[in-house]
Amino acid sequence: MAVVASAPGKVLMTGGYLILERPNAGIVLSTNARFYAIVKPLLEELKPDSWAWAWTDVKLTSPQMGRETMYKLSLKDLQLQCVSSSDARNPFVEYALQYAVAAARTKSDKTKDELEKLMLLGLDITILGCNEFYSYRNQIEARGLPLTPDSLASLPPFTSITFNKEESSGQKSKPEVAKTGLGSSAAMTTAVVAALLHYLGVVNLPSELNGPLQDSKVSEELDVVHIIGQTAHCIAQGKVGSGFDVSSAVYGSQRYIRFSPEVLSSAQDAAQGTPMEEVIGNLLKANWNHERTKFSLPPMMTLLLGEPGTGGSSTPSMVGAVKKWQKSDPQNSLETWKKLSEANSALEMHLKTLSKLAGTNSDDYRSVINKCSTLTSEKWTEGAVGPNQIEVVNALLGARDVMLVIRYNMRKMGEAAGIPIEPESQTKLLDTTMNMEGVVLAGVPGAGGFDAVFAVTLGDSSSNVIKVWSSLNVLALLVREDPRGVSLESNDPRATEITAAVSSVRIE
Numbered sequence: 210m211a212v213v214a215s216a217p218g219k220v221l222m223t224g225g226y227l228i229l230e231r232p233n234a235g236i237v238l239s240t241n242a243r244f245y246a247i248v249k250p251l252l253e254e255l256k257p258d259s260w261a262w263a264w265t266d267v268k269l270t271s272p273q274m275g276r277e278t279m280y281k282l283s284l285k286d287l288q289l290q291c292v293s294s295s296d297a298r299n300p301f302v303e304y305a306l307q308y309a310v311a312a313a314r315t316k317s318d319k320t321k322d323e324l325e326k327l328m329l330l331g332l333d334i335t336i337l338g339c340n341e342f343y344s345y346r347n348q349i350e351a352r353g354l355p356l357t358p359d360s361l362a363s364l365p366p367f368t369s370i371t372f373n374k375e376e377s378s379g380q381k382s383k384p385e386v387a388k389t390g391l392g393s394s395a396a397m398t399t400a401v402v403a404a405l406l407h408y409l410g411v412v413n414l415p416s417e418l419n420g421p422l423q424d425s426k427v428s429e430e431l432d433v434v435h436i437i438g439q440t441a442h443c444i445a446q447g448k449v450g451s452g453f454d455v456s457s458a459v460y461g462s463q464r465y466i467r468f469s470p471e472v473l474s475s476a477q478d479a480a481q482g483t484p485m486e487e488v489i490g491n492l493l494k495a496n497w498n499h500e501r502t503k504f505s506l507p508p509m510m511t512l513l514l515g516e517p518g519t520g521g522s523s524t525p526s527m528v529g530a531v532k533k534w535q536k537s538d539p540q541n542s543l544e545t546w547k548k549l550s551e552a553n554s555a556l557e558m559h560l561k562t563l564s565k566l567a568g569t570n571s572d573d574y575r576s577v578i579n580k581c582s583t584l585t586s587e588k589w590t591e592g593a594v595g596p597n598q599i600e601v602v603n604a605l606l607g608a609r610d611v612m613l614v615i616r617y618n619m620r621k622m623g624e625a626a627g628i629p630i631e632p633e634s635q636t637k638l639l640d641t642t643m644n645m646e647g648v649v650l651a652g653v654p655g656a657g658g659f660d661a662v663f664a665v666t667l668g669d670s671s672s673n674v675i676k677v678w679s680s681l682n683v684l685a686l687l688v689r690e691d692p693r694g695v696s697l698e699s700n701d702p703r704a705t706e707i708t709a710a711v712s713s714v715r716i717e
């Protein structure tokens with residue numbers, strides 16, 4: 210039976226750079242852009258001589274990249290050999306596979322024989338990322354379509370991905386594929402790890418059908434997905450980032466404080482010959498000290514993402530520049546970081562207050578949000594009636610003001626480090642956006658740069674923002690916040706999309 214698992218992409222709203230150092234926190238929102246992994250056996254039944262096999266077959270298919278890659282996996286030491294063209298290799302999936310099988314050998318509900326049988330049947334893995342992970346701007350422009358979400362929605366689900374052309378200088382400033390920055394590799398690794406761990410009987414994944422995510426049992430299962438996914442992602446990437454992208458892919462929207470990077474040193478040493486089962490066994494027992502608390506946008510607020518289409522930025526080189534600046538100017542950098550950290554906490558507090566008010570004073574909350582959604586922020590106070598409504602407006606204005614402080618200090622950090630964290634073109638766009646009716650705040654997500662902008666809007670005001678963005682040559686993506694983390698799916702998403710499309714056809 211096929212196992213289908215999915216994991217969401219993310220938007221880091223606060224905490225870029227600071228989140229790399231404990232105990233700074235970041236707010237990361239997971240999105241409705243999901244990555245799917247489908248795992249099933251390659252063979253229907255065991256071949257009579259299969260018990261003597263030392264290797265099993267693994268097929269990895271990425272339809273959107275037009276890639277089908279065959280591997281041989283050693284059942285003795287989990288070595289992987291790619292038997293297809295090496296261009297089609299996928300290191301994220303390779304490590305996910307090796308570590309998940311190693312985890313199964315140390316910790317599975319299945320007996321040794323059952324597990325061995327599953328392995329001998331071979332593994333057929335298919336990976337699919339929602340269109341929202343990838344940039345289709347060029348395709349839309351080439352087809353002469355308007356730069357609107359409707360044009361994006363007209364693309365078939367899981368459309369082929371555009372590869373960025375190699376630059377003639379041979380330098381790689383652009384990523385391999387044209388992406389929107391939602392963390393496709395973290396969501397892909399998490400989905401593959403989750404599907405494999407479920408298939409091999411290591412975890413029982415949560416699904417829409419089997420209960421709430423906060424359940425402590427569910428959280429235990431997810432911790433295993435997190436450890437294996439985080440390790441595979443770091444080792445495949447060759448760098449230990451803050452890990453907010455894998456954490457949100459596993460657990461959904463949250464306030465995140467990173468793990469101590471030393472926890473991964475045993476996996477980094479694995480290349481030195483320690484057996485994979487031992488490395489994974491130790492990692493599962495290690496002290497993962499990341500902290501995560503529930504966080505999601507207050508009700509009646511929408512997360513919007515816009516693609517200005519000015520290029521793309523390389524996160525590792527931006528992180529390098531910030532670290533260099535911290536070393537060369539410890540005093541000023543510390544001061545800017547302190548201001549950023551305070552402003553990040555204040556934004557979190559205002560948003561939490563709004564979530565609380567939405568529960569305790571729901572009528573006043575709804576009325577203020579509806580009113581403010583049609584007004585620019587300087588008029589928000591005018592319409593508030595009574596102390597409850599004023600409290601809501603004050604929290605909205607507080608969130609907005611503190612976002613301006615965050616943006617100011619992010620710009621300052623960029624200027625001091627000599628990198629475009631909030632470059633001038635983005636500043637103009639963000640100012641215009643924040644001055645529109647119903648917009649609470651806007652900023653550059655994550656590491657910043659030229660990639661994307663986000664906005665948080667009230668009530669129905671998002672449609673106006675989308676229209677104005679389109680007139681400014683900014684493509685509003687179909688991405689929205691969805692706080693759900695990793696999940697077991699009941700179907701191949703391609704089948705679900707077809708069923709949904711068919712049932713939406715009206716029969717006259």
Ligand SMILES: Nc1ncnc2c1ncn2[C@@H]1O[C@H](COP(=O)(O)OP(=O)(O)O)[C@@H](O)[C@H]1O
Nearest residue numbers: 271273274338385386388390391392393394395
């Ligand atoms: N559908 C896919 N099939 C195979 N590999 C993929 C797919 N989507 C993304 N990837 C891999 O993930 C990489 C992009 O990951 P990353 O740099 O984390 O992007 P993001 O900005 O989305 O975080 C790609 O270069 C590719 O190797």
Ligand SMILES: C[C@@](O)(CCOP(=O)(O)OP(=O)(O)O)CC(=O)O
Nearest residue numbers: 225226390392450451452524655656
């Ligand atoms: C600088 C950072 O703190 C945030 C980067 O956030 P992005 O969301 O920009 O990440 P990528 O998708 O990997 O480019 C680095 C980190 O936290 O690892």
